[in-house]
Amino acid sequence: MRKKNVNVDYGESKLEITVPEDTAIVRCEDPPPLPNPEKAFRQALENPIGMTPIRDLVQKGSKVTIAFDAPPRSGAPKKLFIPILLEELQRAGVSKKNVTLLCASGTQWKRTKKELYDHFGPELFEQFWPNQLLTHDCSQDLVYLGESELGDHVEFNKAVVDSDLLIYLGTIGIINWGGVTGTGVVIGLGSARSIRSTHTWVIAHPDSCHGDPRKSLYMQHKQAIHAQIEKATGKKILYADAIVNTKQEICSVFAGHCPEINELEWRMAETLFRVPVPQADIMVAGLPIGQIYGETHNPILALTYMTMVMRTWVNKPILRPGGVFIGVVKCNGTIDTRRRPSDQEVWDLFGRVHSALDLFDFEEEFLTREDYLYRYRYCHAVHPIHSFWVFYEDQYLLDHAGKVIFAGEVNPEAVRKLGCTSARDFDHAWAMAEKIVGKNPRVVVVPDYMSRLKIQFDVQ
Numbered sequence: 001m002r003k004k005n006v007n008v009d010y011g012e013s014k015l016e017i018t019v020p021e022d023t024a025i026v027r028c029e030d031p032p033p034l035p036n037p038e039k040a041f042r043q044a045l046e047n048p049i050g051m052t053p054i055r056d057l058v059q060k061g062s063k064v065t066i067a068f069d070a071p072p073r074s075g076a077p078k079k080l081f082i083p084i085l086l087e088e089l090q091r092a093g094v095s096k097k098n099v100t101l102l103c104a105s106g107t108q109w110k111r112t113k114k115e116l117y118d119h120f121g122p123e124l125f126e127q128f129w130p131n132q133l134l135t136h137d138c139s140q141d142l143v144y145l146g147e148s149e150l151g152d153h154v155e156f157n158k159a160v161v162d163s164d165l166l167i168y169l170g171t172i173g174i175i176n177w178g179g180v181t182g183t184g185v186v187i188g189l190g191s192a193r194s195i196r197s198t199h200t201w202v203i204a205h206p207d208s209c210h211g212d213p214r215k216s217l218y219m220q221h222k223q224a225i226h227a228q229i230e231k232a233t234g235k236k237i238l239y240a241d242a243i244v245n246t247k248q249e250i251c252s253v254f255a256g257h258c259p260e261i262n263e264l265e266w267r268m269a270e271t272l273f274r275v276p277v278p279q280a281d282i283m284v285a286g287l288p289i290g291q292i293y294g295e296t297h298n299p300i301l302a303l304t305y306m307t308m309v310m311r312t313w314v315n316k317p318i319l320r321p322g323g324v325f326i327g328v329v330k331c332n333g334t335i336d337t338r339r340r341p342s343d344q345e346v347w348d349l350f351g352r353v354h355s356a357l358d359l360f361d362f363e364e365e366f367l368t369r370e371d372y373l374y375r376y377r378y379c380h381a382v383h384p385i386h387s388f389w390v391f392y393e394d395q396y397l398l399d400h401a402g403k404v405i406f407a408g409e410v411n412p413e414a415v416r417k418l419g420c421t422s423a424r425d426f427d428h429a430w431a432m433a434e435k436i437v438g439k440n441p442r443v444v445v446v447p448d449y450m451s452r453l454k455i456q457f458d459v460q
Contacts, residue, residue, distance in 0.1 A: 001440075008286025008447040010408060011296070011330035015286065017426045023443040024277055028453040031272040033249035041084060041240070041253045049256025049264065051236050054085070054165070060093030062164035063100075067136075069184055070105040072292060073171045075119040077242035077250055081169055082124060085240070101128050102159055103135040104168070104188025107195055107383040108293075109339060109376070110135040138192045138383055139373055145232035148224035152197035154232070157189040161233055170241040172254070172265045174273045174454035176311035176393070177203065178222060179213035180266050183258050185229065185237055186222045192367055192385050198222060199389045204357055209396045211312040211456045213266050226258055241265060243272065246452055274314075274456040281441035282433045283319045284426075285309045287329040288451045293382075293390070294336050299414040300343055302331045302406065304390045307397040309449050313457040318444065322402040324433040328426060333411030342372050342384035346391065351417065356391040356398075363388060394418075402436050405429040 002021040007014040034040050046053055058064060066085060068078055086096055103111050116133060117125045125133070136157050143161050145154040160166055170184040177187075187195055198221045202208060207217035230236060236257050243252040252268050254261055287296050287305055296302040306327040310319060319325055335343045349362055363385060366372065372384035397404055404420040407429035412422040423429035434441070449455060 006445055006447055008284070008328050008445065009288045009451050010286055010328050011289045015328055015408070015426070017284070017328065019284070019443055019445060023445055025445050025447060026275055026277050026455060026457070027446070027448060028273050028275055028455045030245040030247065030453070031243070031251040033245065033247075033251055034253070037080060037250040037253060038084070041081060041255070044253050044255035045084070045088060045240070048238060049254070050260030051238065051257040054088045054238070055092045057165050057236075057238065058089065058092045058094050061098065062092075062094050063098050063162065064089055064094055064165045064167065065100045065102050065159040065163040066167045066169060067102040067104045067159070067185065067189060068169040069171050069188065070103050070108060070111055071115050071119040074242075074244045074248050075121070076244055076248040077171060077253075078119070078169055079121060079124060080250065081240050081242070085167060096127070099132065100159070101133045102157070102189070103133075104184055105136050106187045106190060107138050107192050107386045107389070109380045109382050110137065112380055136189050137377065138190065138195065139376065142191045145229055148197075148221070148228040150221055150224040152221055152225050152228070153193050154225055154228045155191040155194040156185075156229060160185070160189065160229055164235075165238065166235070167238045167240060170239060172241050172243045172252075172269055174211065174269060174312050174456045176308040178208070178216045178219040179211040179312070179456070180269045182239070182241060182262060182265055183222050183226050186225045190225075192383050194225070196363065196385065197225065200360055200363070200392060201357060203389070204392045204395055209311050210314060212314045213262070223259055243268060270456060273453060274458050276458045276460055277318065277444055278442055279316060279459050280319050280323060280444035281437040282324045282326065282443045283309070284326045284328065284443065284445040285449055286447050287327055289330055291450055294339055296329050297332045297334045298336065298340065298343065299331055299333055299411070299418055300335075300347060300387070300390055300394070302327065302329050303394045303397065303404070303418055303420065305450055306404065307394050309446055310397050310400070311393070312455060313459050315459045317400065318457045318459050319401060321400060324403045324405065324436050325397060325401045326405045326407050326426070326429045326433060328407050329410065330408055331406055331410040331415065333414030338379070339381055340387065341375050341381050342366060342387045346387035347417070350391055356395040359388055359391060403432065405432060
């Protein structure tokens with residue numbers, strides 16, 4: 001069999017692996033930047049989709065909250081958008097002292113001062129820190145807004161009620177949760193109990209385990225919650241969203257109301273990030289060490305990043321049922337207990353149940369555990385319930401694949417405890433995979449999915 005070499009992400013560097021010559025090497029090319037993103041954004045604000053311009057939404061003395069996707073989502077759009085928004089608000093009679101910036105962190109950790117400084121840069125940061133640059137707390141300062149038409153618990157940061165206008169700055173791209181990002185208020189500013197409505201059985205349901213937002217059960221619940229927020233408050237939320245490339249250049253901008261804005265954003269994301277691929281018998285993904293939730297040395301997170309790759313397909317699964325997934329990864333089995341203090345305990349519980357969804361019975365305890373909640377509120381740890389979300393998501397890969405292999409410098413004991421298999425190197429993993437799928441497999445390699453642009457796999 002003819003072979004070829006490909007470099008894949010591996011920890012802090014790259015690793016060369018050898019695969020069959022007909023292997024599909026899949027990555028997404030950078031979209032071109034807008035020639036004048038400032039002009040494009042001003043035009044979008046002047047003609048927002050599904051609502052009136054800012055000048056018709058506020059008046060002198062109005063209280064405005066500008067919420068935004070938490071880092072590490074790109075800070076580039078915020079640096080452009082916020083000064084323009086402040087100009088528009090000032091012309092409408094709203095002074096900067098009546099504007100609050102709110103980091104929408106959901107059940108993730110409260111971003112540190114340094115993280116926010118790096119995100120905004122010194123000029124914007126110093127204008128708002130500390131009293132007008134805040135981070136959402138999913139455990140307190142909340143307001144209950146009823147139930148959605150799908151029965152979801154709707155409880156949110158009090159800013160959605162107290163603000164005369166809520167503006168949300170988002171970054172649009174492909175994601176494993178619902179297919180395409182957007183409608184950021186629903187998760188970013190929700191309470192832990194509210195986010196629970198979308199992050200338990202909903203995210204694990206087969207109708208959520210793909211990349212088409214129009215058919216996603218998860219997205220349906222997000223939309224229903226969003227509708228209930230506006231029904232309860234009687235106010236529309238203004239979204240200002242951007243698409244960026246790997247150079248953090250702005251490639252497209254949108255402004256307007258949800259749900260009217262969604263289809264335009266989804267189409268653009270699909271135009272830029274959808275890639276045709278064959279269905280694989282063996283799928284290989286290279287993983288860099290650092291990602292949004294923490295390092296791949298944490299086995300739970302390493303498995304989560306592998307699952308993220310698996311859940312952005314349309315038409316049919318990127319890996320055939322019973323196929324083999326190989327993650328090229330460094331995973332020594334350690335957990336950052338300062339950032340993720342509840343992971344180990346939830347992992348131990350996972351070992352006592354038949355499926356991750358059986359962990360639901362333990363959720364109430366972790367929603368109210370004061371030892372963990374203290375660390376969330378004051379020590380920049382994730383909310384204790386966040387550990388449940390990643391397990392619910394990971395169950396898809398565990399159920400779908402015939403074998404999940406961690407290949408590289410890994411802790412075999414920790415990998416086995418997750419229900420996966422360890423391999424000393426890629427060649428070892430390949431030999432195991434061939435025993436399952438045979439000698440002439442269809443192979444897809446995603447060398448840098450987690451370090452470049454996320455892909456929507458259009459599976460042929």
